[in-house]
Amino acid sequence: MTPDLSPAANGGVGVLLVNLGTPDAPTPDAVRRYLAEFLSDPRVVEIPAIAWKPILHGVILRTRPAKSAHAYSQVWTAAGSPLAAITAGQAGALQQRLGDAVTVDWAMRYGNPSLPSRLQAMKDAGCERILVAPLYPQYSGATTASVMDKLGDALRAMRWQPALRTLPPYYDDAAYIAALEEDVVAQVAALEFTPEVLLLSYHGMPERTRKLGDPYHDHCRETSRLLSARLAQRLPSLRVETSFQSRFGRAKWLEPATETVLAEEAKSGTRRLAILAPGFSADCVETLEELAIRGREVFEEAGGERLAVLACLNDRAPGMAMLEGLVRRELSGWLSGI
Ligand SMILES: C=CC1=C(C)c2cc3[nH]c(cc4nc(cc5[nH]c(cc1n2)c(C)c5CCC(=O)O)C(CCC(=O)O)=C4C)c(C)c3C=C
Numbered sequence: 001m002t003p004d005l006s007p008a009a010n011g012g013v014g015v016l017l018v019n020l021g022t023p024d025a026p027t028p029d030a031v032r033r034y035l036a037e038f039l040s041d042p043r044v045v046e047i048p049a050i051a052w053k054p055i056l057h058g059v060i061l062r063t064r065p066a067k068s069a070h071a072y073s074q075v076w077t078a079a080g081s082p083l084a085a086i087t088a089g090q091a092g093a094l095q096q097r098l099g100d101a102v103t104v105d106w107a108m109r110y111g112n113p114s115l116p117s118r119l120q121a122m123k124d125a126g127c128e129r130i131l132v133a134p135l136y137p138q139y140s141g142a143t144t145a146s147v148m149d150k151l152g153d154a155l156r157a158m159r160w161q162p163a164l165r166t167l168p169p170y171y172d173d174a175a176y177i178a179a180l181e182e183d184v185v186a187q188v189a190a191l192e193f194t195p196e197v198l199l200l201s202y203h204g205m206p207e208r209t210r211k212l213g214d215p216y217h218d219h220c221r222e223t224s225r226l227l228s229a230r231l232a233q234r235l236p237s238l239r240v241e242t243s244f245q246s247r248f249g250r251a252k253w254l255e256p257a258t259e260t261v262l263a264e265e266a267k268s269g270t271r272r273l274a275i276l277a278p279g280f281s282a283d284c285v286e287t288l289e290e291l292a293i294r295g296r297e298v299f300e301e302a303g304g305e306r307l308a309v310l311a312c313l314n315d316r317a318p319g320m321a322m323l324e325g326l327v328r329r330e331l332s333g334w335l336s337g338i
């Protein structure tokens with residue numbers, strides 16, 4: 001095939017938003033396909049394949065899909081998986097903010113739309129310079145680095161590659177902390193009750209990854225420290241705590257576990273609690289089912305009365321203004337006059 005060298009088809013700038021991934025449907029078969037890809041990634045499960053494959057295929061993929069499909073079915077929307085629908089909304093909102101000079105698209109690390117397929121589609125549409133933006137504020141090997149691995153695989157298969165930049169983690173960026181602050185203050189003001197505690201719940205990781213040099217735990221703690229300091233000025237009576245959710249497998253995970261903190265807070269007298277998941281750019285099964293359904297049961301069974309799970313930044317204005325700012329900064333020198 002002869003390369004298209006016409007000016008209209010080439011030289012374009014693109015932004016590719018990437019999030020984790022989600023099944024195509026809330027069914028055991030679709031969840032099995034998705035989990036098989038996700039949990040075969042050596043960045044996610046750092047156990048030698050020879051030991052892990054029999055456990056994955058012999059136990060996990062036989063038992064977990066039905067349980068996870070039930071969780072997904074409780075949060076599925078007319079637009080599909082919340083994570084996919086919201087990520088698409090973020091891409092649309094960013095496109096509007098940046099205008100026609102930039103092509104904005106989105107992809108998933110696992111499942112669909114796949115990262116290689118969207119990268120190729122952007123290249124075919126004339127994008128020769130692409131900013132890949134993993135929507136993970138806190139860096140981890142299992143998330144950010146895994147996106148870069150997949151990007152490397154996709155590039156390896158391309159003869160004519162686009163030039164690439166990648167968005168660095170933004171866990172301590174003043175714009176991210178300010179967006180969270182503004183959004184928390186507005187969401188708390190709109191509640192029917194005044195929470196005594198704000199629990200910042202991050203997705204967990206095996207504790208071992210921290211010892212191996214993964215900065216994820218430190219990034220989460222730093223986000224919490226910076227956000228707590230800002231909230232202390234705005235909502236001085238709110239006590240802010242941090243926890244890690246979603247323990248998976250038998251190994252020790254980062255602590256304290258969200259479930260444990262919810263139960264202990266209720267047992268020690270906290271009656272009204274709000275949860276925010278600052279590490280998730282978009283609401284997903286982890287916030288809408290694990291926190292808002294199962295977390296609520298844990299809190300109420302231990303004596304808690306009111307629990308509010310605050311929305312993630314999603315595609316609303318505070319988060320989109322922050323993302324637009326980060327993206328414009330990273331596109332510096334690639335754009336003129338926008
Ligand atoms: C935001 C950061 C995330 C980190 C860090 C992370 C690490 C991690 N996750 C698993 C296992 C599972 N995660 C699952 C869902 C899931 N995880 C994240 C984000 C992070 N994961 C998101 C946004 C989601 C939701 C996806 C969606 O479709 O909405 C799941 C699947 C759900 C389930 O079956 O419970 C698993 C499994 C590990 C092992 C890990 C670190 C090593």
Ligand SMILES: [Fe+2]
Nearest residue numbers: 020203204246
């Ligand atoms: Fe996860």
Ligand SMILES: [Fe+2]
Nearest residue numbers: 245246286290
């Ligand atoms: Fe989870």
